[in-house]
Amino acid sequence: MAQSRVAKVYAGNQENNLTEWEFLALNSELNIADGHARQELTPGQSKIIDELPLLFGEGERRRVEEIERECHRAYLQLLGQHSYPSTPGRVLSCYSSSVAMEILSRALATRMDSVALLHPTFDNIADLLRGNSLRLLPIAEDPLHGGDLDDELLRSVGCVFITTPNNPTGKVVPEERLRRLAEQCAEHDVILALDTSFRGFDTRAHYDHYAVLQSVGCRWAVIEDTGKLWPTLDLKLGMLVFSEDIGLPVSKIYSDILLGVSPMILVLARRFAEDAANGGLDELHRFIGGNRELVRAQLADLPGLTFPDADSKVSVERVHLGDRPGTEVWAALRESNVYALPCRAFHWDKPNEGSNMLRIALARSSEPLARSVQTLRLVLERF
Ligand SMILES: Cc1ncc(COP(=O)(O)O)c(C=O)c1O
Structure with missing residues (x-):
């Protein structure tokens, strides 16, 4: 086969x-x-894996809501994202970041027909957007990092999608650049979407992105991912985080696709995040x-x-x-x-x-x- x-x-x-x-x-x-x-695995990580039956037991015993909240908090605070929205329903746990991407793409397609996307970047982002009939306009890395985005481009799309740090180039959008991007998106009422799956590797991506996005007040979505950091045999989760005013049926589409991620994986990710913090x-x-x-x-x-x-x-x-x-x-x-x-x-x-x-x-x-x-x-x- x-x-x-x-x-x-x-x-x-x-x-x-x-x-x-x-x-x-x-x-x-x-x-x-x-x-x-x-x-x-490092010795600290091996110790967690040795305790898998205990993690399973914890997943069985405790309320999912609590386990999920602890997992999000441990992971996002590890990476400096202290201002992420922690109220219920604002961080959606997904089986993987691709599933989060599919949910976001479907939601975007209900309100727009074009998205500006970083070029180059991991191709499944482009494929999932195109798979939902969205037309893509490339944004090359040099202009993205060099100065303001073209107003013409911003007038012709409903969303700007950036991977930071980027895969494969590793380029990070610094804080002041993110602020300006968010301001431009706010001026044009365009959604700013970020894939930060690789942020764990680079402390330059550990400034508080959510504080910037919320202070500027544009509509935004962020895809986070525990899947690239730790050798957990693909036991991982993606997270889809979004602004309250995003104006897309994100939660509805999420519920069309899944109920939630296994509590055992949520406990495992929390334990790996704690080990990383130590x-x-x-x-x-x-x-x-x-x-x-x-x-x-x-x-x-x-x-x-x-x-x-x-x-x-x-x-x-x-x-x-x-x-x-x-x-x-x-x-x-x-x-x-x-x-x-x-x-x-x-x-x-x-x-x-x-x-x-x-x-x-x-x-x-x-x-x-x-x-x-x-x-x-x-x-x-x-x-
Ligand atoms: C930037 C980025 N986002 C998302 C994904 C998809 O991750 P997954 O296969 O865990 O869904 C990848 C995979 O390499 C990636 O590089």
């Missing part, structure tokens, strides 16, 4: 979406493709930083090769391959059972801009990561 999906997905298809490429890597020990956390987050930052150095050191002197995201702190690293095509390097790597991620699909509007890049996952144990990157080096020397 899985084999036939592999055959169908691959077939040398450079138009695969990112998840299709990631699927091909799932059974390899040398999977440096997807952005999920797959490194070994030093685990700093440890994770050091670990990802070390893996980034390892990748750069092993590849740095190869001719034509560069690392475009010099300041990135997120758990992925792009490598620009010079004039080597990403999908060809991918195919050569695959012969050694190493799977990286070609970057064309991040450029959902202009795939050619990503043709000569690969993305490498850093949330991996250092030994298999080092072996994968050594193989990548050997492959690149041949090109």
Whole structure:
């Protein structure tokens, strides 16, 4: 069954979406493709996993409302989001951030037909918006960070959607830039939507976004995600948070899709957030930083090769391959059972801009990561 999906997905298809490429890597020990956390548990995290039956018991015994509130508080306060709206119903727990994205997309589609979206960014955001018949207008990263958005663009859309920190570039929208974006969205009565799934990796994204959004008073939505940080075998939740005046049927559409997330997962996420607050987050930052150095050191002197995201702190690293095509390097790597991620699909509007890049996952144990990157080096020397 899985084999036939592999055959169908691959077939040398450079138009695969990112998840299709990631699927091909799932059974390899040398999977440096997807952005999920797959490194070994730390001793503190192992202790939590050893207590899984107790967490299950807690999930059975206690009121869901309380468990959910504690989980949201532990996670959002860990990452500096002290002003998130904590009144009931304003943080919707979802099975994953993609489910939160689907709910938001469906809600947006009830009131508008166009959305401005960051380019490049993770392609399932574009796919879910388009899947709900929304027309997309790209916002490139340089203009986004460089100054005000074009008034013409803002007049032609109902929502501006930004991923911060961005996947794959790691770029963060700083506080003053977010404030100005929110002001412009308020002036044009446009919803400002953020995907902050990768914020845990970068303290520059730990300023209180909710304080900024609420003080400016634009209509807004934020998608948060516990899923990228900790190696919990995809036991995770996404959260869809939104302004009181968003003017979209978000709660109704949420209830069309789900009742809620398992209380055991809510307890687990809370416990991992507590462990992170007690030093685990700093440890994770050091670990990802070390893996980034390892990748750069092993590849740095190869001719034509560069690392475009010099300041990135997120758990992925792009490598620009010079004039080597990403999908060809991918195919050569695959012969050694190493799977990286070609970057064309991040450029959902202009795939050619990503043709000569690969993305490498850093949330991996250092030994298999080092072996994968050594193989990548050997492959690149041949090109
Ligand atoms: C920025 C961003 N948002 C959302 C998602 C989707 O996450 P999930 O697969 O857990 O739904 C991803 C996945 O990599 C992502 O990079």
